[in-house]
Amino acid sequence: MILAVAGGKGGVGKSTVSLNLAAELDAVAVDADLGMADLPESRGPDLHDVLAGRADPVEAVHEGAPVDLLPCGRTLAGARAADPAALVDAVDAVAGAYGTVVVDCPAGMTADAGLPLFAADRCALVALPDAFAVADLVRTRELARELDAGLSRVVLNRAGRDPPTDRVERALGAPVTAVPESRVVARAQRAGKPVSTVAPESTAAERFRELADAVTAGPKAPRGRRR
Amino acid sequence: MVEITCRTDRREGVTLVEAVVRNDGDVTRRVRLEHALGGPVWPPRRRGVPVDDWNDDAVERTLSPGERTGIGFASPAPPASPPVRVAESRRVGEAVERRGDRGEGAAGNAVDASEVSAAGDAADVLRELGDPSPPRDAVLPPDDLGEPPEAAEGTTERDAEEANEAREEGLPAPVVEWFAAVEARVETVEDCAAATSLPEATDRRVARRPRRRRRR
Known part of the structure; x- marks a missing residue:
């Protein structure tokens, strides 16, 4: 299964949701934000190398950390040398070797956000519970629909005491998981760790577990339908 | 039969070729047009990616009876006569005709939902949404x-x-x-x-x- 974690805006917590979901699903997290990567860095080949044809996607996966990770380079030169279209085959290859892949998408509506959705079977959309959440989510859902990544879950991240779950659910037509604002999540993310390894009993960890169960439920999407 | 009209224009070392192909027959035909300039072809591009009905040095189109279509490309090779030739022309059924429609419909510049949804491969996504690479x-x-x-x-x-x-x-x-x-x-x-x-x-x-x- 390839799951894309998308959302129209930057800073809403796509990388946090990606890392935690990958931990819960025992999946490989792929940092597909070629220009502004957020998931932890590591030594050795990264996604820029893979997309420039310098490294094999499966060999570029770093195991051993709390989450298996295909990291992304941080340089503009690397982003420029990378062929964004090659992401689709790279993600497919990793999914072939590891089974489940969570792709952390960049913000925006351009091809770098579109290609992971094109590669994915399904997607989860992330937004903050603010006044713009619904509009952002609807736009991203349209893009995901057109690229054949069905929406399996909406995540309202850093939700306060009373998140507008019902309103978003009605507008998007998809179930919503609210992840509470929590210092432990932010601290774990800064350390490049999923919150379940730091505070397994926390509400946030519990919500990520629910989210993982929810996105894996339902009929398995057919794979390789376009190639 | 298929009739082809060409025009070439040589500017600053580049040959610009325009051709109009018309299906004069009474059956739908799939035509494959090849360039005959004897040099590399620079097909039209959308957002940096060659348009999807170009394949190497040839372009394929499906033409209903009486329909005509235009193609254009550039090449560094000197002009030749004719610059474009019909390499293949065959009758097709309705099913193939519908499949061919997408390439012709992609002429506009607006990103529209139906075009993105028809994305067949990663290059289609790039064509519709634009290359995200940072500028040089x-x-x-x-x-x-x-x-x-x-x-x-x-x-x-x-x-x-x-x-x-x-x-x-x-x-x-x-x-x-x-x-x-x-x-x-x-x-x-x-x-x-x-x-x-x-x-x-x-x-x-x-x-x-x-x-x-x-x-x-």
Whole structure:
């Protein structure tokens, strides 16, 4: 299964949701934000190398950390040398070797956000519970629909005491998981760790577990339908 | 039958070709048009990616009875007559005709949902949404990045010197000589810096010289 974690805006917590979901699903997290990567860095080949044809996607996966990770380079030169279209085959290859892949998408509506959705079977959309959440989510859902990544879950991240779950659910037509604002999540993310390894009993960890169960439920999407 | 009308225009070393193909027959035909200029073809591009009905040096279109379609491309090769030829023309059924419609419909510039949904491969996504790569001007050439990578990784001075020498290979001889002279003067000054007496300074220079010569 390839799951894309998308959302129209930057800073809403796509990388946090990606890392935690990958931990819960025992999946490989792929940092597909070629220009502004957020998931932890590591030594050795990264996604820029893979997309420039310098490294094999499966060999570029770093195991051993709390989450298996295909990291992304941080340089503009690397982003420029990378062929964004090659992401689709790279993600497919990793999914072939590891089974489940969570792709952390960049913000925006351009091809770098579109290609992971094109590669994915399904997607989860992330937004903050603010006044713009619904509009952002609807736009991203349209893009995901057109690229054949069905929406399996909406995540309202850093939700306060009373998140507008019902309103978003009605507008998007998809179930919503609210992840509470929590210092432990932010601290774990800064350390490049999923919150379940730091505070397994926390509400946030519990919500990520629910989210993982929810996105894996339902009929398995057919794979390789376009190639 | 299929009728083809071409026009070429040579500007600043580039041949621009326009062709209109018309299906005069009473059956739907799939035509494959090849260029006949004897050089590379530069097909039209959308957001940096060749449009999807171009395949290598040929373009395929499906034409209903009486329908006509236009193609255009550029090439550095000199004009030839004719610049485009019909390589293949065959009757097709309705099913194929519908499949061919998408390529022709992709003429506009607006990103519209139906086009993205028809994306067949990653190149289609790039065509519709645009290449996200940072522009070339945003990327500094390696010379402007300051420290050479060898030095940044904490390698020895000797490696850095070898890299310098390798870089000098591409320079004109007088420049290399001038660099060598400057280098020799810098070394002399460095060698003498710690010396407090004349014999000490001369000894150091004598001791160091053979090593430099051996390395050259």
